[in-house]
Amino acid sequence: MDIKRQERAPIYEALEEFKKKRVVPFDVPGHKRGRGNPELVHLLGEKCVGLDVNSMKPLDNLCHPVSVIREAEELAADAFGAANAFLMVGGTTSAVQAMILSTCKAGDKIILPRNVHKSALNALVLCGAIPVYVNPQTNAKLGISLGMEIDQVARAIEENPDAKAVLVNNPTYYGICSDLKSIVALAHSKGIKVLTDEAHGTHLYFGKGLPISGMAAGADMSAVSMHKSGGSLTQSSILLTGRDVNADYVRQIINLTQTTSASYLLLSSLDISRRNLALRGEESFAKVAQMSEYARQEINSIGGYYAYGRDLVNGTSIYDYDVTKLSIYTLDIGLAGIEVYDLLRDEYDIQIEFGDICNILAYISIGDRIQDIERLVGALEDIKRLYSKDKTGLLSGEYINPKVAVSPQEAFYSQKKSVRIMDAVGAVSGEFVMCYPPGIPILAPGELITKEIAQYIVYAKEKGCSMQGTEDPAVEYLKVLEQ
Missing domain, CATH: 3.40.640.10 (Type I PLP-dependent aspartate aminotransferase-like (Major domain))
Known part of the structure; x- marks a missing residue:
C-alpha cells in the first residue's frame, strides 16, 4: 500500500472544488441545492444538500x-x-x-x-x-x-x-x-x-x-x-x-x-473512509478489539451471560474468531436475545445491532467510547437483576438445516397459494421468511417446510423478532407451491 498516495481523496477533493464555483443548477436533483425543500435543509443542513448533486464531467x-x-x-x-x-x-x-x-x-x-x-x-x-x-x-x-x-x-x-x-x-x-x-x-x-x-x-x-x-x-x-x-x-x-x-x-x-444516479454523499463517504482506514486503521481497530475484549470480560463477570470469543476456536468448524464482535448468549438469565434487545432499547436507551432467539450482538466500531461500553455493561447487569427468570421452555437454535426441493428461481416464479404457517408443513416454500437483522433466511424459496421450521417461525414471531420476506405483512400466512 502506497501510504503517501493514500492521503488523497479524489472525490472529496472534486466536491470541494465544485462548491467553490457556485454553479447554477439546471440539472437534477430537483431540490436545487435545497432551495426547493427547506425542511430537508433544516434536517440535513446546507452543506449536505448542497453536495447532493448529479454526475457531471468534473465529478x-x-x-x-x-x-x-x-x-x-x-x-x-x-x-x-x-x-x-x-x-x-x-x-x-x-x-x-x-x-x-x-x-x-x-x-x-x-x-x-x-x-x-x-x-x-x-x-x-x-x-x-x-x-x-x-x-x-x-x-x-x-x-x-x-x-x-x-x-x-x-x-x-x-x-x-x-x-x-x-x-x-x-x-x-x-x-x-x-x-x-x-x-x-x-x-x-x-x-x-x-x-x-x-x-x-x-x-x-x-x-x-x-x-x-x-x-x-x-x-x-x-x-x-x-x-x-x-x-x-x-x-x-x-x-x-x-x-x-x-x-x-x-x-x-x-x-x-x-x-x-449515484449519490455523491455515499461516494465521498467511501473515499474519505478509505483514506481514514488506510492512514489510521491499524491504530483504530486495535482500540476496537481492546474495547470488545474489555466488554467481554466485564459481561462474563456479571454471571448468567456468556460473551464468547477466541475460547470457541477449535481449528475446524471455528477456525478463527473476530474478537471485535461482541456476541452475548442470554438464555441462562431466562430471556431470549430479542427480549434483552428490546429491554436495552426501551428501558435503557441503548440500541444494539440485533437480538435473536439465544443471543444479542453489540456492534463495536471506530466510533465507540469506553464510557459507552460501561453503560452497556451496567444495563445488562441491571436487566439480569430486574428481569431474569426461569429459562424452562425457551427454544435454543438459530439454524435448522433445510431440504431443497426445487431451485430458488423455479420456486419464486411458480404458481403459489397462501396457507397458514402450521398448515404449510409438508409443502414447498415459495418465498423467504427471516428475522431481520441479521437477514439470514429461516426459509428460502424452494425449501421444504417442516414442522420444526414452522414452529420456529411462530416462536420467533411471538418473542418479538422482526419478521420479513413474506407477502403477508403479519407473517401469519406463507406462500407455498401449488401441488
Whole structure:
C-alpha cells in the first residue's frame, strides 16, 4: 500500500472544488441545492444538500468512471490489497449479487453455506443458479451456525466438480471464521472461483491480529460493507476483485442493476473512509478489539451471560474468531436475545445491532467510547437483576438445516397459494421468511417446510423478532407451491 498516495481523496477533493464555483443548477436533483425543500435543509443542513448533486464531467460518473471516481477506486484497490475495486451505492447486497451474477449463469452450481445473507439467495433467484449447501455444524448451546469445514467443502466439490464458485462468510454475523486460505487453495486447484461475503469484515484488512481477509487469502472477489465497521455512510460498500477476474465484465454486471444516479454523499463517504482506514486503521481497530475484549470480560463477570470469543476456536468448524464482535448468549438469565434487545432499547436507551432467539450482538466500531461500553455493561447487569427468570421452555437454535426441493428461481416464479404457517408443513416454500437483522433466511424459496421450521417461525414471531420476506405483512400466512 502506497501510504503517501493514500492521503488523497479524489472525490472529496472534486466536491470541494465544485462548491467553490457556485454553479447554477439546471440539472437534477430537483431540490436545487435545497432551495426547493427547506425542511430537508433544516434536517440535513446546507452543506449536505448542497453536495447532493448529479454526475457531471468534473465529478465523473460511477457507471463509466474515467477520472476522480476511477482514481478513488484505484486507491481503494491499493488500500485493500485487491487488483480492482468498485464503489457500490446499493449496499453490500448489490456487491454480493454482483459477485454471484458475475460468476454464475442459469443452471450453474454454487457451493455455499446455508447461513448466508438473503442477498446471496436473492441472486440465485435472479440468475437461476443452483445452490449446493455445505450445511455447517451448529453450536448446540449458543444456537448459531459455525464455519465451513474444509472436508465438507472438499466433499461438495468432489460431488459437484462442475460448480462455478464457492461462497464463504468471512466472518459470520457472530464473528466465526472458516479456514479461508485452505478453502481458496482447494477451490482454485479445481478451477473454481472463491467469493467472500465480508459484510462484517472491513476491519480485517487493516487491523492486526485479526482473522485473514478475503484478498489476503487469495479469494477472487469480496463484498465489503464499509458502512458497518469502516465508518462510511449507510448503504455504501466496496466490491473487490483479484487478479484473475475480468474487471470490465464485472462492471457490466454491476451496471445491470446499480443506479445511474449515484449519490455523491455515499461516494465521498467511501473515499474519505478509505483514506481514514488506510492512514489510521491499524491504530483504530486495535482500540476496537481492546474495547470488545474489555466488554467481554466485564459481561462474563456479571454471571448468567456468556460473551464468547477466541475460547470457541477449535481449528475446524471455528477456525478463527473476530474478537471485535461482541456476541452475548442470554438464555441462562431466562430471556431470549430479542427480549434483552428490546429491554436495552426501551428501558435503557441503548440500541444494539440485533437480538435473536439465544443471543444479542453489540456492534463495536471506530466510533465507540469506553464510557459507552460501561453503560452497556451496567444495563445488562441491571436487566439480569430486574428481569431474569426461569429459562424452562425457551427454544435454543438459530439454524435448522433445510431440504431443497426445487431451485430458488423455479420456486419464486411458480404458481403459489397462501396457507397458514402450521398448515404449510409438508409443502414447498415459495418465498423467504427471516428475522431481520441479521437477514439470514429461516426459509428460502424452494425449501421444504417442516414442522420444526414452522414452529420456529411462530416462536420467533411471538418473542418479538422482526419478521420479513413474506407477502403477508403479519407473517401469519406463507406462500407455498401449488401441488
